[in-house]
Amino acid sequence: MIRHLFTLMWNRRRANGLLVVEIFLAFVVLFAVSTIAANLWSNYRQPLGFEYDQVWQLNFTTGSQPRAEQLGTLRQLLAEIRANPQVAGAASTASNTPFSFNDSQTRLDFTDPRDSTQRPIGPINTYVVGPELREVMGLELVAGRWFGPADAVQGAHIPVVIDERLQRAMYPDGRSALDGQLAGDNEPPRRVIGVVRAYRTDGELQEPLPSIFQAIQPEDTLFLAQSVLLRVKPGSGAALEKQLTDAVRRIGPGWTGTIRTLPDMHTVQMKVRLTKPLLLGAMSVFLLLNVALGLLGVLWLNISRRRGELGVRRAMGATAGGISRQVLGEILVVTTFGLVLGLLVAVQFPLLGVQNVRPDIYFTAMLLAAGALYLLATVCALYPSRLAAGIQPAVALREE
Amino acid sequence: MTNLFTSTAAASQAQPATAPATGVGRAVLQLTGIEKVYQTRTIETVALNHVNLTINQGEFVSVMGPSGCGKSTLLSIMGLLDEPTSGTLELDGRPVQSYSDKELARLRNHKIGFVFQSYHLINDLSVLDNVELPLLYRSGVSGRQRRQRAYAALEKVGLGARTSHFPSQLSGGQRQRVAIARALAGEPEIILADEPTGNLDSVMGEEIMDLLLTLNREQGTTIVMVTHDEQQALKTQRLIRFFDGSQVS
Numbered sequence A: 001m002i003r004h005l006f007t008l009m010w011n012r013r014r015a016n017g018l019l020v021v022e023i024f025l026a027f028v029v030l031f032a033v034s035t036i037a038a039n040l041w042s043n044y045r046q047p048l049g050f051e052y053d054q055v056w057q058l059n060f061t062t063g064s065q066p067r068a069e070q071l072g073t074l075r076q077l078l079a080e081i082r083a084n085p086q087v088a089g090a091a092s093t094a095s096n097t098p099f100s101f102n103d104s105q106t107r108l109d110f111t112d113p114r115d116s117t118q119r120p121i122g123p124i125n126t127y128v129v130g131p132e133l134r135e136v137m138g139l140e141l142v143a144g145r146w147f148g149p150a151d152a153v154q155g156a157h158i159p160v161v162i163d164e165r166l167q168r169a170m171y172p173d174g175r176s177a178l179d180g181q182l183a184g185d186n187e188p189p190r191r192v193i194g195v196v197r198a199y200r201t202d203g204e205l206q207e208p209l210p211s212i213f214q215a216i217q218p219e220d221t222l223f224l225a226q227s228v229l230l231r232v233k234p235g236s237g238a239a240l241e242k243q244l245t246d247a248v249r250r251i252g253p254g255w256t257g258t259i260r261t262l263p264d265m266h267t268v269q270m271k272v273r274l275t276k277p278l279l280l281g282a283m284s285v286f287l288l289l290n291v292a293l294g295l296l297g298v299l300w301l302n303i304s305r306r307r308g309e310l311g312v313r314r315a316m317g318a319t320a321g322g323i324s325r326q327v328l329g330e331i332l333v334v335t336t337f338g339l340v341l342g343l344l345v346a347v348q349f350p351l352l353g354v355q356n357v358r359p360d361i362y363f364t365a366m367l368l369a370a371g372a373l374y375l376l377a378t379v380c381a382l383y384p385s386r387l388a389a390g391i392q393p394a395v396a397l398r399e400e
Numbered sequence B: 001m002t003n004l005f006t007s008t009a010a011a012s013q014a015q016p017a018t019a020p021a022t023g024v025g026r027a028v029l030q031l032t033g034i035e036k037v038y039q040t041r042t043i044e045t046v047a048l049n050h051v052n053l054t055i056n057q058g059e060f061v062s063v064m065g066p067s068g069c070g071k072s073t074l075l076s077i078m079g080l081l082d083e084p085t086s087g088t089l090e091l092d093g094r095p096v097q098s099y100s101d102k103e104l105a106r107l108r109n110h111k112i113g114f115v116f117q118s119y120h121l122i123n124d125l126s127v128l129d130n131v132e133l134p135l136l137y138r139s140g141v142s143g144r145q146r147r148q149r150a151y152a153a154l155e156k157v158g159l160g161a162r163t164s165h166f167p168s169q170l171s172g173g174q175r176q177r178v179a180i181a182r183a184l185a186g187e188p189e190i191i192l193a194d195e196p197t198g199n200l201d202s203v204m205g206e207e208i209m210d211l212l213l214t215l216n217r218e219q220g221t222t223i224v225m226v227t228h229d230e231q232q233a234l235k236t237q238r239l240i241r242f243f244d245g246s247q248v249s
């Protein structure tokens, strides 16, 4: 019967050609949208690596204060902030804080000590942070240690903490990256002292990059550390915000401070990151509506123009259910024709490795897009197929 | 001229007078008080008016009558395609009303072969696919068997060389023969043929008539055939005449 339907729809390909093209186009667009959605979902499911519910970010500007005085002012400010009973911890950091849309990336060379092969790794998100960051952000240490006071003094190696993703990039076979070395241009080599789970400052929707942390050195405080991340006690609000910004103005001559909460920044980032996918999603809904109308049109024609044929089939022994299954089957076959064309296009993406998306995401997207179209076709065929089943053979046969 | 026909007017008469030796027997189709009324907004047409008729197994019956007298209506009721307004139709002794939709479909498929007055071929299917249709709705027939039997049926009607044509590429007579082949392919017990030779030239008409006669004689197929051709009607065992929805002889 399935073969019969394929033959029938193949013979009718001219009549259904437009619909096949429409389904093909719908598939391609749905495939693109599903790829984006599957990618977002896959990113979303990976650990963010930090907690931000009670974290605020303080940014300050140093006005016209002479540079030589700035470090002292900052230390004084941090001491004051930490002394506030509502503040559980405060860490200096470069401006690439969570959900800030700032990033700082680098490429480093890694030499595998086992076989001395050298390999560039990158891009890597680099974070220059105060040692308090781990406490403030609740980073999870999975191996080695986090920065201690000794790391503030520059030695022959730069001590770095990396995330698990960078560890895997260095040792795909799962070896520990502790004591491993990463070299940058014109800089002392970095030595891994610890591994944390993750620190995805780009947010949960962005493709995670490997990360590397470096302790702030006193001399780069002024270039790099114009932000402070604070863990505040639950229930802190506008009062604390005012105390903190007042403190900045009071302690720093000409300094200004602004505070944003990380949950707020997170919301803003989610909105920005979801705008495009949602627009695409809305467009594909319109497209699907269009396809649905096309399907309904074809079904309608199939049934009203082909009443005679359906009557013949009844006369030859088709049951009412059989007729209804045939109508559904026909539309699924037409859908399949469109999908086959679409899949031919879609498989090129994983095959050619375009766009740097994982193949399993592409395949998930193909399944999603095909499933959506089959579902749409089935839903569209429900009512028409029932109509077709109700055709009285004698009446239908007389009409021709 | 009616005296020429081996006709029986009374439906109650179980055996026609000239029952041939080849297994004319029990009633396969029994119509009792069959009425068919078509109700349109303006007029009411009585297409069949209280028809009592028995078709026995192995019989070859022809039906004649002027246009519009209800011949096609009669056939579609006998072929389980239409329901009478009143009266009962029994198939193999069981009232048809008692059958479910599924059972009716099965009966149409296994028992009955229909040749429509206007062929009703499916234009989007090749000749072979058209002829395979009854077998398609029959479980347990493989694709290969379907093909073979459809070929054989087409050979019988002299269209063995036209199997991959589409109906639109055939002449009226060829289409009619395809329609006949389709009715034969399922090897039904009953063939209901509505003017099967209406569009054929006399030679081809003869051949089809011979084919039906052979089928009736050798396989015991029960045949009810509507015809306008007295010569053909002469060759059948029984002629039923209709006028204005009623059986007149």
Ligand SMILES: Nc1ncnc2c1ncn2[C@@H]1O[C@H](COP(=O)(O)OP(=O)(O)OP(=O)(O)O)[C@@H](O)[C@H]1O
Residues within 6 Å of the ligand: A395, A398, B038, B039, B040, B045, B046, B047, B065, B066, B067, B068, B069, B070, B071, B072, B073, B074, B117
């Ligand atoms: N669906 C219908 N609605 C209204 N009237 C109908 C319908 N079908 C048939 N009729 C009427 O019933 C009568 C019998 O029609 P039928 O087709 O059985 O005639 P017929 O004997 O086969 O004629 P012909 O020899 O021309 O094929 C006709 O008067 C026709 O107009």
Ligand SMILES: [Mg+2]
Residues within 6 Å of the ligand: B071, B072, B073, B117, B194
């Ligand atoms: Mg007729």
